[in-house]
Structure formats: C-alpha cells, structure tokens
Amino acid sequence: MRQKIVRLTLVGGVVLLALLLLLATCGGGPDDGDGGGKNGAATGTPKPVPPSAGPSTRLTVPPQYRTDRGWEIIGSSPDIAVSHATGLLAYLERADGSRYRLRTVDTATGEPGWRGQVWRPLDPAHYPKLATVAKGDRQFFVTWSYGKAGDGLSPASTFISLDLYDVTNGNRQRVEVPWSGAPDVRTTGPDIVISDAKANSTLVDPVTGEVSELGADRLKYPEGCPACKQLTEVHGQTAEGLLLGGAREFWVRGGWFSREVAPRGTDQGSGVVTTMTADQVLAKWAPAKKTGRAATHELWAVHDAATGEVLASVECHRPAIKPGRYPQAVLSPSGDYLIAGNLAFDLEAKKGRCFEDEGGAARLTLATVTDDGIAYGAENARDASEALSGGGLPVSMDFATWSTERLSRNARLPGTETTGVGVFRWTDRQDRTHLIGYPRTG
Known part of the structure; x- marks a missing residue:
C-alpha cells in the first residue's frame, strides 16, 4: 500500500510539473517578451522603489542630485529619447537575440x-x-534601422525602416524608404531628414508618414554664391525649409541666406554650419579680413533657425588642426541655454x-545642460560621449558666474535631465547598461 501511495504521489507530481510548464509556456504570446509582465522587475523593465530605499545602484554623482531616491532600469539600449513635454523617457530592450521592444518610463516617478510590440529590425544584431x-504640437519617438530584405527569389534591396510612436499613447506607424548607401538621419524636425551626407535627401512627415524626395537639382541655390555649389550638404530642416550649406555660406531653401545675417565684424562669405537643434543653428565665421584677429580667431554664433537672426556669439582661437567632427549642440529643456564642446551660450542673456x-x-568639453x-x-x-562614459576629469559650469568647478574624480555625469530628475548611465561587469534616475536636491 505504501508503494502505491508513493507511485500516485510521483504521478501527481509529474502531472503538476507538466501543468506548470504548460502555463509557463502559454503565459505570454510571441509579442510579450517581457520576462516579467508590464510592471515586472525583469531586465529592461523599470523598477520603481519605495522613497526610503532608492535605486540599488548608488553612483558618485554631482552634489545637485541625491542617490537615496529614484529608479533604475537594467538592460536598456545605448540610445534613449526624452519627451520634456510629457516627462517620458523611451528606451529599447532586447526581447530575444534578434527582436526588440520600445518601452517608456515616467522620469518623475519611475513608473x-x-x-x-516586439519587432525584428533590419539589422537584428544591433540596437x-x-x-x-x-512637428507642430505633436511629438514622436522614432526608431530606425538600415539593411536588406528579400524573398529569396529576387535580389535583396536595401532600405530604411522607421517606426514612429506617438509620445502620448504609443500609437505606431511604420515607414519604409528605399535607400542605397549609408544613410544620414536627422531628427531635429519638423520632418525626419534622410540624406546621403551630400545634397540629396528624402523627407518623412512624422504625422502622416508621407515620403518626399528632394534632389540636388531642386535646392534653389542662392544667386552669386559659387561656394554654395561646392561640397553641398543637407544639415537638417528648419520650420521654414531645409538647411543647406556649401564649402562656405549656408541657406534655408526658400528662406534666409547666411550672407544676409552675418554677425557684425565677420567676413560675410565665410559662414559654415557646424550643428543645429530644432530652433537654432550654430555656425562659425571668420573675422573680417582687415581685422587683426582674422588669422588667429573664429566667431561662433547661434542663429535663430526661422529667421537667421544672431541670438548670441563668442570668439575662440582657431584650432591648430580642424576637428574631424564638430561637437553637437545640446539645448536645455527650456531652451534658455545651449552648449557645444567648449562653447556655452546663455540665449536669454544673449x-x-x-x-x-x-x-x-580647448581643455573642457560640456555634455549636458x-x-x-x-x-x-x-x-x-x-568629446561629450567620452565625458558621459567617465572619461576625463568631471566638472560643472554655472551660467550665473561662468565659473567651473571640479567634481569628484569618479563622478558620473547626467546624460539628460527632465522633470527635475537626472538620468545617469552605467555599465556593469556583465556589460549590461543601467539607466538610473536621481532627483535633483531641494
């Protein structure tokens, strides 16, 4: 009798184990990919913590932030995107070896x-x-990948696949653009600009998904500007039209021309675009040829992207060797401050x-404002990327006094700040990316 009971128990255990395995297998569909449900604490899922606990990872950070509060995400993508209007931060998580999902987190609460949904990009090996x-009063998170697709019967074609997510509700539309060669994608808006790093471009309307091509023969070069037709490049788009530049001088298609808005005391034909934001263009200019500083200095000016008006400017020594890539402009959420490399501008104070x-x-590289x-x-x-990854000697700069202060040697810098929360990035020994939100003190 004892043996029979044991056998029944074993059989019952096997049945129970089979049921558990079946439930585990059927608990989520192929588009779930969470490993823990919407509010779970699995890799890639935000983990809000009680106010008294704080994130499990405590980094050394600038004194403006407190590490006993906040939230932490483990296993996010290298790129993140922030909507300052809603306070949402978007990141990608790897659902499996070749599929990804876009997630968002409320930066103020960590919720x-x-x-x-989970999808497979054209280049599944990389995020x-x-x-x-x-565009207008609507904002989107946009992801894109570039690669080939074919049915095995005909030669594969290369194209860019973009997914556009409405920031407010996550509604998605996909746009695919045939493209040959490495694409240069600009998202300063209002449209997404895809270019060949030269004069040809394609525009994608994020609201409607409409795609329009614009070749070099339709750029409307300014009259009397031979340099505009040399090394012509699409830099992005302003509210008035495409921003384009040549070997020297730049213009907005159908709008303003750099020669007409050159800063006082500069050579009007020397303007070169270095970077732009949604509403500003940062350009460098040569001082007028008759001035004593023409051989040693350059003037850097922030222009209003809609009108070309100079909002603020400053002189710097000419670099001994021209940089291979100009530093990218970073704007504060309010739009009052702009930084780029060793340049800083208070746009309100001009x-x-x-x-x-x-x-x-130039010993200082600014990365966040x-x-x-x-x-x-x-x-x-x-560059800013090296500063944010822990390279160099960390510093802070106060616009009120234009003074710098060295931070702790191992201090991590916020990659961005929104809703009063600084977002810090850290990679652990397992090569997992941690995103950590620390609130500002006070």
Whole structure:
C-alpha cells in the first residue's frame, strides 16, 4: 500500500510539473517578451522603489542630485529619447537575440509607461537607433534601422525602416524608404531628414508618414554664391525649409541666406554650419579680413533657425588642426541655454563663453545642460560621449558666474535631465547598461 501511495504521489507530481510548464509556456504570446509582465522587475523593465530605499545602484554623482531616491532600469539600449513635454523617457530592450521592444518610463516617478510590440529590425544584431522628433504640437519617438530584405527569389534591396510612436499613447506607424548607401538621419524636425551626407535627401512627415524626395537639382541655390555649389550638404530642416550649406555660406531653401545675417565684424562669405537643434543653428565665421584677429580667431554664433537672426556669439582661437567632427549642440529643456564642446551660450542673456586656456587650447568639453543653468562636462575628454562614459576629469559650469568647478574624480555625469530628475548611465561587469534616475536636491 505504501508503494502505491508513493507511485500516485510521483504521478501527481509529474502531472503538476507538466501543468506548470504548460502555463509557463502559454503565459505570454510571441509579442510579450517581457520576462516579467508590464510592471515586472525583469531586465529592461523599470523598477520603481519605495522613497526610503532608492535605486540599488548608488553612483558618485554631482552634489545637485541625491542617490537615496529614484529608479533604475537594467538592460536598456545605448540610445534613449526624452519627451520634456510629457516627462517620458523611451528606451529599447532586447526581447530575444534578434527582436526588440520600445518601452517608456515616467522620469518623475519611475513608473512604467506605455510599451510597443516586439519587432525584428533590419539589422537584428544591433540596437536600432532612437530619437525624438516634433512637428507642430505633436511629438514622436522614432526608431530606425538600415539593411536588406528579400524573398529569396529576387535580389535583396536595401532600405530604411522607421517606426514612429506617438509620445502620448504609443500609437505606431511604420515607414519604409528605399535607400542605397549609408544613410544620414536627422531628427531635429519638423520632418525626419534622410540624406546621403551630400545634397540629396528624402523627407518623412512624422504625422502622416508621407515620403518626399528632394534632389540636388531642386535646392534653389542662392544667386552669386559659387561656394554654395561646392561640397553641398543637407544639415537638417528648419520650420521654414531645409538647411543647406556649401564649402562656405549656408541657406534655408526658400528662406534666409547666411550672407544676409552675418554677425557684425565677420567676413560675410565665410559662414559654415557646424550643428543645429530644432530652433537654432550654430555656425562659425571668420573675422573680417582687415581685422587683426582674422588669422588667429573664429566667431561662433547661434542663429535663430526661422529667421537667421544672431541670438548670441563668442570668439575662440582657431584650432591648430580642424576637428574631424564638430561637437553637437545640446539645448536645455527650456531652451534658455545651449552648449557645444567648449562653447556655452546663455540665449536669454544673449551671451556666450569659449572655455580655452591662454594659448587657445580647448581643455573642457560640456555634455549636458539643465534648466537650473548648470552644465556638466569633463576636462581632457575628447568629446561629450567620452565625458558621459567617465572619461576625463568631471566638472560643472554655472551660467550665473561662468565659473567651473571640479567634481569628484569618479563622478558620473547626467546624460539628460527632465522633470527635475537626472538620468545617469552605467555599465556593469556583465556589460549590461543601467539607466538610473536621481532627483535633483531641494
């Protein structure tokens, strides 16, 4: 009798185990990919914590932030995107070896927001690119990948696949654009601009998904500007039209021309676009040829993208060697402050500052700027990316005094700030990316 009971128990255990395995297998569909449900704490899922606990990872950060509060995400994508209007942060998580999902988190609370469905990008071995684009009063998170697709019967064609998510509710539309060669994608808006890093471009309307091509023969070059037709490049789009530049001088298609808005005391035919945001263009100019500083200095000016008006400017020494890539402009959420490399501009006060030593060497690279008028960066870092990954000597810069202060040598810098929360990135020994939100003190 005892043996029979044992056998029945074993049989019951096997049945129970089979049922558990069946439930585990059927508990989520192929588009679930969560490993823990919408509010679970699996890899890639935000983990809000009680106010008294704080994130499990405590980094050394600038004194403006407190590490005993906040939230943490483990296993996010290298790229993130932020909607300052809603306070949502978007990131990608890897659902399996070749599929990904877009997730959002409320930066103020750490609570999960809406999430997208799992999909397989054209280049499944790498995370798709991720950014924010705005048109009118609507904002979108946009992801894109580039690669080939074919049915095995005909030669595969290359194209760009873009997914556009409405920031407010996560509604998605997909747009596919045939493209040959490495694409250059700009999301400063209002449309998404895809170019060949030269004069040809395709525009994607994020609201309607409409695609329109614009070749070099339709760029409307300004009259009397032979340099505009040399090394012509699409830099992005303003509210008035495409921003284009040549070897020297730049213009907005159907709008303003750099020669007409050149800063006072500069050579009107010397303007070169270096970077832009949704509403500003940062350009460098040569001082007028008859001035004593023409051989040693350049003037950097922030222009209003809609009108070309100079909003602020500053002089810097000419670099001994021209940079291979100009630093990208970073704007504070309010739009009051703009930084780019060793340049800083207070757009409200219409002032700028070039951080360089007496010999003209640029020792400081600024990477992040907040609405409180504090910028973060590092000395002796090659670029903003290196500063944010822990390279160089961390510093903060206060726009109120234009003074810099060295931080703790191992301090991590916020990659962005919104809703009063700084977002920090850290990679652990398992090569997993951690996103950590620390609130600002006070």
